[in-house]
Amino acid sequence: MRFWQLFTRSLKETYRDPLALGFLLAFPLMFMLLFGAAFGGDTAPSFTIGIIDNDQTEVSQGFVTDVLGEEIETIETTNFDDTDTALEELKLGNISAYIVLPDGFGGQVLQIRQGEEGNIALNITFDESDLFVSEQVISIINAATREFARIEIPITINANPINIETDISQIDFIAPGIIIFGLLIMIPTSGRIMLRDKENRFLNRMLTTPTKPWEFIAGYSLSMVVLAIAQILIFILLGWLFGMDIVGSILLAFLIFLLTAICSIGIGMVVASLSKSENQGESLSWLFSMPLAILSGVWFSSEFMPSYMRTFADLFPFSHAVEASRAVITRGVGMEAISGDFFFLVGWAAGIFIIGTILFSRTMRS
Amino acid sequence: MVTKVTRSSVEPNDIPAIQTSNLTKLFGSLVAVDGINLEIKKGELFAFLGPNGAGKTTTISMLSCLLKPTSGTATIMGYDINKEPYKIKQIIGVSPQETTLSEHLNSMENLALVGYLHSIEPNKLKAWSKLMLETMGLTDRAKDQVRKLSGGMKRRLSIAMALIHNPQIIFLDEPTLGLDPQARRAVWDYISRLKGDKTILLTTHYMEEADILADRIGIIDEGRIAALGTSLELKADTIETHTMVVYAWNLTQKVIMELRNRYEKIEISNGTMTLSDKKLDFKDIIDRLHAAGTVVRSAYIKEPTLEDAFLKITGKELRT
Ligand SMILES: Nc1ncnc2c1ncn2[C@@H]1O[C@H](COP(=O)(O)OP(=O)(O)O)[C@@H](O)[C@H]1O
Ligand SMILES: [Mg+2]
Numbered sequence: 001m002r003f004w005q006l007f008t009r010s011l012k013e014t015y016r017d018p019l020a021l022g023f024l025l026a027f028p029l030m031f032m033l034l035f036g037a038a039f040g041g042d043t044a045p046s047f048t049i050g051i052i053d054n055d056q057t058e059v060s061q062g063f064v065t066d067v068l069g070e071e072i073e074t075i076e077t078t079n080f081d082d083t084d085t086a087l088e089e090l091k092l093g094n095i096s097a098y099i100v101l102p103d104g105f106g107g108q109v110l111q112i113r114q115g116e117e118g119n120i121a122l123n124i125t126f127d128e129s130d131l132f133v134s135e136q137v138i139s140i141i142n143a144a145t146r147e148f149a150r151i152e153i154p155i156t157i158n159a160n161p162i163n164i165e166t167d168i169s170q171i172d173f174i175a176p177g178i179i180i181f182g183l184l185i186m187i188p189t190s191g192r193i194m195l196r197d198k199e200n201r202f203l204n205r206m207l208t209t210p211t212k213p214w215e216f217i218a219g220y221s222l223s224m225v226v227l228a229i230a231q232i233l234i235f236i237l238l239g240w241l242f243g244m245d246i247v248g249s250i251l252l253a254f255l256i257f258l259l260t261a262i263c264s265i266g267i268g269m270v271v272a273s274l275s276k277s278e279n280q281g282e283s284l285s286w287l288f289s290m291p292l293a294i295l296s297g298v299w300f301s302s303e304f305m306p307s308y309m310r311t312f313a314d315l316f317p318f319s320h321a322v323e324a325s326r327a328v329i330t331r332g333v334g335m336e337a338i339s340g341d342f343f344f345l346v347g348w349a350a351g352i353f354i355i356g357t358i359l360f361s362r363t364m365r366s
Numbered sequence: 367m368v369t370k371v372t373r374s375s376v377e378p379n380d381i382p383a384i385q386t387s388n389l390t391k392l393f394g395s396l397v398a399v400d401g402i403n404l405e406i407k408k409g410e411l412f413a414f415l416g417p418n419g420a421g422k423t424t425t426i427s428m429l430s431c432l433l434k435p436t437s438g439t440a441t442i443m444g445y446d447i448n449k450e451p452y453k454i455k456q457i458i459g460v461s462p463q464e465t466t467l468s469e470h471l472n473s474m475e476n477l478a479l480v481g482y483l484h485s486i487e488p489n490k491l492k493a494w495s496k497l498m499l500e501t502m503g504l505t506d507r508a509k510d511q512v513r514k515l516s517g518g519m520k521r522r523l524s525i526a527m528a529l530i531h532n533p534q535i536i537f538l539d540e541p542t543l544g545l546d547p548q549a550r551r552a553v554w555d556y557i558s559r560l561k562g563d564k565t566i567l568l569t570t571h572y573m574e575e576a577d578i579l580a581d582r583i584g585i586i587d588e589g590r591i592a593a594l595g596t597s598l599e600l601k602a603d604t605i606e607t608h609t610m611v612v613y614a615w616n617l618t619q620k621v622i623m624e625l626r627n628r629y630e631k632i633e634i635s636n637g638t639m640t641l642s643d644k645k646l647d648f649k650d651i652i653d654r655l656h657a658a659g660t661v662v663r664s665a666y667i668k669e670p671t672l673e674d675a676f677l678k679i680t681g682k683e684l685r686t
Contacts, residue, residue: 002482002485005478005479006483009468009471009475009479012468012470013468013469016511017470200464200466201466202466202467204427204462204466205462206483207431207432208431208432208458208460209455209483210455210456210483211455211483212452365432365433365451366434
């Protein structure tokens with residue numbers, strides 16, 4: 001179990017170096033805090049939503065005034081008589097979306113509340129290119145409606161029974177990207193111990209023992225995985241404090257984040273294997289981590305980027321991780337809906353570690 | 367998981383512990399090690415003596431499978447460094463030239479790490495570590511993170527890490543570099559105790575160290591072995607000229623001229639006359655000086671030292 005010894009040693013080197021540990025944890029945390037403060041809680045901007053109430057019952061009016069109007073702070077409502085005027089306003093950008101409450105809405109809700117079968121159809125129209133808003137609107141309305149009717153409704157993108165909370169804010173949309181960013185910037189830090197060992201030649205000393213390349217790689221990366229798990233938990237906790245609401249499975253979200261971290265650590269191992277010093281390794285990885293972060297859509301949606309950029313970003317795990325984690329967190333989708341992205345991450349993680357091990361064994365004896 | 371090193375029992379017992387054949391390393395166009403051929407017997411303590419940049423560390427790095435030779439090869443206990451590096455790594459212990467430790471671990475943990483990487487059983491390892499720390503005088507500070515230790519302590523621990531797993535073959539690259547005389551003595555004592563039991567290849571640029579410790583010395587210069595032999599052999603073989611030092615008053619030009627005619631080389635400075643030649647007649651010289659009215663205060667024949675041998679062989683002073 002040589003890798004286990006190397007792992008515990010790396011772990012000790014990390015947690016007994018408070019400055020380094022502080023940096024490793026504090027740096028990504030700072031981003032999370034900044035974004036949480038900027039987008040979380042009270043300061044979330046409000047969206048104006050148009051309402052066309054074709055039902056005009058007590059129930060539907062209650063839904064509009066109490067739920068959409070009062071309960072959800074981020075939404076303001078305006079009533080319209082017909083869809084044409086609403087569409088006009090949407091095009092002008094005066095409203096972010098409009099909802100049509102169909103005739104019979106109230107009846108259906110009452111029916112469902114009494115435990116009978118029912119079918120509620122909400123018709124939401126929004127500007128498709130306004131991805132940021134559309135994610136918000138859908139998840140907000142979705143959650144609110146379901147709570148109101150105490151069921152799942154057709155506009156649900158996925159039919160998972162979920163925990164409903166009404167104070168959904170922009171943080172839901174932002175948080176997954178920021179968490180992925182926090183995990184992406186493990187690339188520059190995860191090679192740290194290996195590079196320091198290279199620089200002060202402690203690695204050379206260990207290379208005179210019968211330790212195999214994979215054992216070195218496993219030892220170095222496992223200590224970073226521990227750190228990554230701590231980071232993810234802190235991220236999720238902070239996100240929750242800022243009002244992030246994980247609609248889907250928290251375990252699935254955690255797994256996506258963990259896989260992302262493992263990919264970052266793997267890239268870190270590749271870079272560290274190729275570099276001679278800590279400086280060289282860190283500069284090299286910052287140089288491509290930042291552009292990769294932007295291309296992967298962690299800050300802003302990558303929808304508007306030229307397709308060649310998106311294709312390029314899609315070669316790396318992070319855009320997939322952003323998509324998948326956003327889907328789980330804001331829309332509550334399950335494994336079926338994100339399996340493509342999920343297994344892409346799994347494959348990528350395996351591949352990058354194989355490459356890292358090969359490179360390490362090539363460069364360890366020059 | 368204990369990996370026992372097994373070698374076929376039919377192997378003759380007299381294979382050399384270390385054998386190099388035309389071992390060569392180039393860094394770009396710089397020839398760091400230039401076709402070294404060497405045989406070190408089991409249980410022998412062999413010292414590489416040479417100035418900085420001679421190629422000592424590069425040779426050790428190749429033998430401990432850290433560097434690939436540019437050409438040529440070597441075997442350690444019959445295993446080829448190019449073909450069976452992991453077999454070799456199981457039986458060697460290396461103390462690198464630089465003191466390298468895991469800085470945030472304590473002494474005990476550093477020793478344990480190397481021990482575990484060599485698959486030593488925990489019980490044995492614990493006992494050996496305790497013993498080793500005692501030997502190296504580190505017991506008091508065993509639980510301190512090593513970054514807090516003094517340079518000398520770190521150095522001793524670094525050497526201990528090469529020995530903790532009880533390896534058959536030991537490479538010590540400048541083991542006493544930077545140690546104070548007292549600590550140096552302690553390390554020498556310890557190394558002497560290992561003599562005969564282990565095969566040790568040690569590099570040094572301290573004459574005294576090679577002289578005291580080594581069974582055989584290889585003088586290495588510019589990547590080549592310039593001379594090889596025991597300390598006595600090296601001195602005897604290379605120093606054909608003998609030297610006599612006379613401290614005297616009233617040296618006259620006349621007697622100097624007289625001696626100059628008889629002996630190859632005479633130097634005078636501050637009343638000290640140094641004569642050297644292949645043959646020196648002590649009595650003849652003293653008699654002649656007396657006859658010339660010179661007062662001889664002292665006179666002696668200087669024994670050749672390893673340093674003289676080294677100077678003669680390489681044409682370089684070996685100063686630290
Ligand atoms: N990694 C390297 N790259 C380039 N040159 C090196 C390298 N290592 C050693 N050298 C050179 O090889 C020569 C031998 O060095 P070294 O084996 O360290 O000598 P010694 O240990 O005898 O002092 C020196 O000229 C040194 O500068
Ligand atoms: Mg050296």
